[in-house]
Amino acid sequence: MRIPLLSAFSGVAGVSLRALSFTLCSFSLLSSAAQADDEKEELRDLFFGAAMYYAHQENYFDAIVALDNELAQYHRLDEPELDPFSTHLGQAEFSVGDLELSYRMHREAGRAIEAVLKGNVSQEVRNEAAYRLAKIHYHKQQPLNALHALEMIEGRVPLRVRADEQFLRARVFMELGRLEEAVELLKDLKGEESLDGFVEFNLGIAQLKSGEEARGVLELTTLGKRRSSNPVDQALYDKTNLLLGSHLMEAGELELARPYFDRVNLEGPFSNRALLGAGWVEARAGRYDRALVPWRILQNRKGTNEAVQEVMLAVPYAYGKLDVHSTAAINYGRALDAFGREIDTLTASINSIRQGKFLEALRRKEATQVQNWVVALRNLPEAPETHYLLDLMASNDYQEFLRNYRDLNDLFERNKEWLKSLTAYEDIISARRAYYEPLLPQLDEKFRALDARIKLRMEQRDQFSNRIEQMLVSRRPEYLATADEQEARLQLLQLHKEISRNPKGFTEETRSRLARLQGILDLRLSTEYHQRLTEAYRHLQELNIEIEKLQTIYRSYVRSRQAATHSYTGYNKNIQRLRAQIHAAQQRLEMLMARQGSMLEALAVEELERRRSQLESYQIKARFALADSYDRANELQEQREDERKIEQHREAQPETLPEHNPPEMEASETENNLQEPDEVEPHSETQTVTPPENSPAESEAPEIEGDKA
C-alpha cells in the first residue's frame, strides 16, 4: 500500500504538474485561437484561412506546410507590405511557432519565436514572443531557461496571453522552488475564468510545499468540493480530493481523510485509487467491516487495474481480521485465480510486444482515427493487453514517444504516397509528350503563316493610323480618295505632266476638260472630306477591335503553346531529385522509427514485467495467506466440533457440568484469536500495522480453491 499511496501523493506536485502543463499547453493554444476568433479579424488572404482550417483541426503537419509556404511566398515579394497576407503576418508567424510546438518541433518553434524577438517589432509583440519562448522551455522541462525568457518581458503583455503568461511564470517559480513568489502570482490569478481550477490546484500545491499547510489544505478542499459535468474539470477535482485524502491519511488524520476519498466521482479515472484509499483509512482505524464497503465495490472492477489487484488481497485480509476465515479463504482463492489469469495475459502481452505486434498495431490507420487507439488496440488479435500500460501511457515521456512514433509513421506513409504520385506524374508527363510532340511542328507551321498575316495587317493598320493622325494635323483630302478616285487622280496627274511637257500637243478644249475633271475630283474630295475622315476613323477603330481579337488569339496561342511545352518539359530532373530526397528521408524515418519503436517496446515490456513480478509476488503472498486462512478456519471448525462433542457429552450425561470451560480450553481459544493476525504471513507483520504504507498485496497471499473453504 505504501508505494501506490505515496506515489499518489508525491507524484501530484511533480507528475501532475507536468501533466497539467501539457494540458494547459494545448489549452492555451485553443484559447488563443478562440480569442483570435473572438476578435473577428476579417480574412484578407484565402490561403491563410485554408492553413488555419488544418490548424484548427490539429492537423499540424499540413498546417505548417501551408503556412510555411505562404510565409515563404510573402517574403519573396518585392513589396510584401502591399500583399493582403501582410494583415495576417504576425498571426501567421506566431501560429507557425505554436503549430511547430504542438508538432513537437521545439527547436524550430524556438527559432521562429527568436526570429520575432530579434525582428523590428513592437514591445508588445516582443513580449508575446518571449512568453511563447518561455512556454517552449517550460515544456522541454527547462524552467531556468523559461525564466530567462520571461525576464525578457518588459511592460505590457498582450491581453490575450496576459493570464497565461502569469500562470506560466507561477509554474516556473514552482519548478524552481520559489514557492512564495508562485503563491503570490497564483493568488492574483484567482478568478481568471480561462484558468479556473488550475490556478487553485497549483496554488494549493504551492502552499502545501511552502509550508502553508492549513491554507493549502483549505484551498484544495474548496476546489475538491466543486462538481462539474465536464469530465476534464471533474477529473481535476477528483485528483485534488485524492491528493488531499492521501496526504491526510499519511499524516495520520484518518477521520479527516475519509470524506476526501468519498468525494471522488465513482465513475472517474481516480475512483479506483479513491476506493482503495477509503478502505485503507478505515482499516488503519481498525474498522475492517467498514473498510470492506469500498473495497468490495473496487473488487468487482476491471481486474487489470493495480488498485483492483491490490484490493483482491485487501478484502480477504479484512475478512481475516474479522475472523471470517472461510470467506477470506474463498477470496484469496479468487484472487489467486485472477492473478494466475493475469500473469498469463501479461506473459502473452510481453511476447506479443517482442514479436512486434504492438508497433504493428500503432502503425495501423485506425491509430489516427480511433480515439484512445492505444487502449483500443487490445481488441486486435495477438495484441498486448494495453490496460496494463495505461499508467505508463499517461506519462509525458511515453506520450511523446507514442506521438513521435506515429508522426514518423505518418511521414513515412505520406512519402510513400508521394513516391507513387511521382511515378504517376512521370506517366502523365510521358503521355503529354507523346501527344504534343507530333502535333506541335504542324501547329507551329500554321502558326507561322498566321503570324505573318497578322503582322501584315498590323503594319497596314499602323500605316492607316499614321495617316489619320497626319490628317488631324493638316488637311489631306487625297488620303481619303477611293480606289477609283485614286486611279483617276493619278491619271489626271499623269495628263497634267504630259501637258506641261508638251503644251502645244493638246487643244484648249482638252486642257479645260482636264481642269474640269480635276475640279470635280477635288470638289468631291473636299466636300466629302469630313464625312470621309469620320468614316475612316470609325473604320480604324473597327480595325483596332479586330486586331485586338487577333492579338488575343495570338497571345492565347502563345500561352497554350507554352503550356503544352511546359506540361512535359523540365520535370524529369526535378522528379528524379525529389525522388532521391524522398528515399533518403524514408531511410532516416525507418531508422528513427526503429529506434523510437524499440524504446516504446522496451518501456512497455518493462512495465508489463513489473506488473507481472508484482502479481507473482501477490500470488506467493496469497498462497501463504490462503493456507493460513485454512488453518484458522480448520481450527475454528475443530473448536466448533469440540464444542459440539462437549454438548453431546453434556446431553449424554444427565449430571450438571460446570458452566465454564476448563481453564486450558479457554487459554487455547484466546491464544488462537490473539495470534491470528500475526500468523497470516511472516512478512505481513509490519505491513499490517500500518496498512496505508504497506499494501496487503505486499503482505498476505492465498492459494485455494474457493469451494474448499
Place this chain on the structure above:
Amino acid sequence: MFRILQVTLLLLLAVAVNAQDVSRDDIRGLDEQIQDVKKDVIDLTATLAQLEEKLLFPSNTQVALFVSVADEKPFELESVEITLNGEIVAHHLYTYREIESLQKGGVQKIYTGNVQAGAHPLQVRFIGKTPSGKDYQANASYQIDKAVGPKFVEIRISGTESEINFKDW
C-alpha cells in the same frame, strides 16, 4: 530478511537510475533527430506540393473553390455539394472537427480543377442544422469567369440565413 530485501531494492533502484540517465541522453538525441527529419519532410512536402500544382493544375486553367462559414450563431454544416459545368465535382460530408474548424474561421479548399478560359456555371447546395436540431439548406448559382490566371472563388455559407455568397479572390 527485510534488510536483504531493502538492500536488493536499493541496488535495483541504483541500476534503474543509471539506466534512466543513459536513456535520457538517448531520448534527447533521438528527439532532436526526429525534429530534424520532420523539418526536412515539411520542406520536401512543400516542394512536392508546388510541383504537383504546377503539373496538375497549371495557372492558366486552375480553378479552386473554397468553403467558409459566415454564421455568428452556432451552425453545424453537414454537407456541401458543388456542381461545375453541370457536373458534380465535390460532395463533402463534414466531421465534427471540420465543422469546428470552419466555425473558428478556417477556410476549406474543397475543389481544385482545370477549366478553359471563359464562363462556367457553378451551383452550390448545402445542408446543415443548428445545435437545437433545426434543419437548414440552400442552393445558389454563380458564374465563374475564368481568365488567364488561376481562379479562386470563396463560397461563404450563412447557414441560419439559408444564404450562400460568392467572392472572387
